[in-house]
Amino acid sequence: MDMLQMGQAILATQPFSKLLGATLSKFDAESTELRIAITDDLKQQHGFIHGGVLSYAADNALTYAGGAALVGAVVTSEYKINYVRPAIGQEIIARAWVVYAGKSQATCRCDVFVVNDGKESLCAIAQGTIAKLPSTTSAPSNE
Amino acid sequence: MDMLQMGQAILATQPFSKLLGATLSKFDAESTELRIAITDDLKQQHGFIHGGVLSYAADNALTYAGGAALVGAVVTSEYKINYVRPAIGQEIIARAWVVYAGKSQATCRCDVFVVNDGKESLCAIAQGTIAKLPSTTSAPSNE
Amino acid sequence: MDMLQMGQAILATQPFSKLLGATLSKFDAESTELRIAITDDLKQQHGFIHGGVLSYAADNALTYAGGAALVGAVVTSEYKINYVRPAIGQEIIARAWVVYAGKSQATCRCDVFVVNDGKESLCAIAQGTIAKLPSTTSAPSNE
Amino acid sequence: MDMLQMGQAILATQPFSKLLGATLSKFDAESTELRIAITDDLKQQHGFIHGGVLSYAADNALTYAGGAALVGAVVTSEYKINYVRPAIGQEIIARAWVVYAGKSQATCRCDVFVVNDGKESLCAIAQGTIAKLPSTTSAPSNE
Numbered sequence: 001m002d003m004l005q006m007g008q009a010i011l012a013t014q015p016f017s018k019l020l021g022a023t024l025s026k027f028d029a030e031s032t033e034l035r036i037a038i039t040d041d042l043k044q045q046h047g048f049i050h051g052g053v054l055s056y057a058a059d060n061a062l063t064y065a066g067g068a069a070l071v072g073a074v075v076t077s078e079y080k081i082n083y084v085r086p087a088i089g090q091e092i093i094a095r096a097w098v099v100y101a102g103k104s105q106a107t108c109r110c111d112v113f114v115v116n117d118g119k120e121s122l123c124a125i126a127q128g129t130i131a132k133l134p135s136t137t138s139a140p141s142n143e
Numbered sequence: 144m145d146m147l148q149m150g151q152a153i154l155a156t157q158p159f160s161k162l163l164g165a166t167l168s169k170f171d172a173e174s175t176e177l178r179i180a181i182t183d184d185l186k187q188q189h190g191f192i193h194g195g196v197l198s199y200a201a202d203n204a205l206t207y208a209g210g211a212a213l214v215g216a217v218v219t220s221e222y223k224i225n226y227v228r229p230a231i232g233q234e235i236i237a238r239a240w241v242v243y244a245g246k247s248q249a250t251c252r253c254d255v256f257v258v259n260d261g262k263e264s265l266c267a268i269a270q271g272t273i274a275k276l277p278s279t280t281s282a283p284s285n286e
Numbered sequence: 287m288d289m290l291q292m293g294q295a296i297l298a299t300q301p302f303s304k305l306l307g308a309t310l311s312k313f314d315a316e317s318t319e320l321r322i323a324i325t326d327d328l329k330q331q332h333g334f335i336h337g338g339v340l341s342y343a344a345d346n347a348l349t350y351a352g353g354a355a356l357v358g359a360v361v362t363s364e365y366k367i368n369y370v371r372p373a374i375g376q377e378i379i380a381r382a383w384v385v386y387a388g389k390s391q392a393t394c395r396c397d398v399f400v401v402n403d404g405k406e407s408l409c410a411i412a413q414g415t416i417a418k419l420p421s422t423t424s425a426p427s428n429e
Numbered sequence: 430m431d432m433l434q435m436g437q438a439i440l441a442t443q444p445f446s447k448l449l450g451a452t453l454s455k456f457d458a459e460s461t462e463l464r465i466a467i468t469d470d471l472k473q474q475h476g477f478i479h480g481g482v483l484s485y486a487a488d489n490a491l492t493y494a495g496g497a498a499l500v501g502a503v504v505t506s507e508y509k510i511n512y513v514r515p516a517i518g519q520e521i522i523a524r525a526w527v528v529y530a531g532k533s534q535a536t537c538r539c540d541v542f543v544v545n546d547g548k549e550s551l552c553a554i555a556q557g558t559i560a561k562l563p564s565t566t567s568a569p570s571n572e
Binding site: 080082084085099100102107109122125126127128129 | 509511513514528529531536538551554555556557558
């Protein structure tokens with residue numbers, strides 16, 4: 001089982017990720033790509049994708065990116081997100097990568113794009129810390 | 144209709160807030176309290192409440208708190224969250240308040256608690272900026 | 287030597303803190319108070335106190351607050367600051383406190399006030415993570 | 430006078446930037462590069478460059494980057510910084526760029542490097558919001 005398959009298997013065990021319909025389309029040492037097909041359930045009252053969905057996507061993508069670098073079960077310790085544009089579209093793509101990884105934690109960044117009629121637009125950016133859980137042997141585990 | 148009822152009415156129009164089962168238990172000029180009854184759908188693979196749920200709660204509570212101060216439709220511009228403890232329990236309570244409000248934006252803080260067997264524990268803290276949308280006349284509107 | 291004296295002794299060994307004229311007016315398990323008397327050197331071109339001075343004050347106060355909880359040498363891992371009001375005055379007071387402390391890191395908050403003609407006004411708020419340095423025996427050590 | 434010269438002229442009017450010895454080595458629409466030659470005054474007690482210096486550099490570089498995009502006087506509204514490695518060296522280089530710019534604010538990122546014996550190492554990363562000041566006609570103005 002390659003790294004992407006392993007990541008997908010882990011995502012499949014997260015009830016909240018399933019509720020939101022998140023899928024992992026890329027997962028390797030260089031970067032992580034998490035996607036969400038947008039349904040009406042994921043919107044706010046004006047038809048935009050809810051910020052909570054973008055936050056979830058950024059947070060989870062950051063955790064995967066950090067997990068690829070740290071090896072073992074990890075959690076997001078903290079992150080910050082800036083919403084830069086109202087998110088209108090059919091899909092969300094969160095792309096995260098490691099900027100620096102030490103032994104016990106990794107500092108990562110994430111760009112969140114919204115895809116509308118096939119065109120990607122940046123809608124949020126994030127930065128955060130992913131921490132390795134003590135004495136664990138299992139695979140990356142988004143909080 | 145008082146302020147809390149107005150806030151609840153707005154929350155009821157947010158599909159994503161409904162999907163997560165969020166309710167507004169307090170909403171006035173001093174503070175906002177948003178609650179989520181935890182179901183299995185809101186967890187990650189180890190049985191903890193997913194970070195994305197805590198992020199949603201913090202983000203939305205921050206928006207309400209800012210909206211109470213700014214009057215009019217508002218969005219979260221940016222925020223930062225620190226997860227301080229694994230969230231295990233039956234309910235999440237996000238309490239947010241305004242630290243400083245200008246004319247067009249408010250800086251707010253939020254504490255997120257998890258309730259387990261009736262006991263509240265802090266599980267995350269957040270800080271962010273809520274911005275007023277230009278030329279709007281409606282009530283607070285979480286992104 | 288009590289805790290405040292110990293903190294002051296450490297601050298006195300930091301060349302950058304001396305350059306800025308920082309003093310520690312409170313340092314105990316509950317809170318930390320760091321002050322800076324404002325000179326023209328600490329301003330930007332419009333006569334306001336430079337944001338870098340507020341950032342330094344928030345960062346260092348957060349580190350002290352975390353150090354009081356963690357015991358041992360600590361550093362600021364990350365923090366976020368919101369400037370809420372232009373800082374005009376004769377003194378800066380950064381008040382920091384621990385929100386949650388584990389074994390290896392503490393999550394802290396800080397309020398930064400500017401004192402103008404004897405009146406305190408909030409000018410910035412911060413939130414961050416303070417981490418214990420591995421295998422150290424000395425006292426709190428702001429990065 | 431080109432853009433870099435204009436930026437340098439503004440930096441020269443900031444007393445705090447002069448106190449720290451900051452210089453602007455690049456300033457155009459694509460990116461900003463701010464440098465600080467490290468003296469003992471800019472260190473903490475263990476000989477590392479003080480975090481407050483890295484924060485100042487990130488904050489000021491972010492403001493310049495945002496200023497280049499927004500045109501007019503700007504301030505940093507908020508930012509977040511992660512220190513990723515102890516900063517030991519002779520020079521600091523903060524490189525900032527705009528990720529998204531609207532009419533009244535820009536979201537920017539910054540990488541801070543330390544140069545030790547000619548070798549650059551990343552020591553901090555930042556992300557923040559730069560806001561245009563209302564009705565101003567002058568050039569970029571770091572808070």
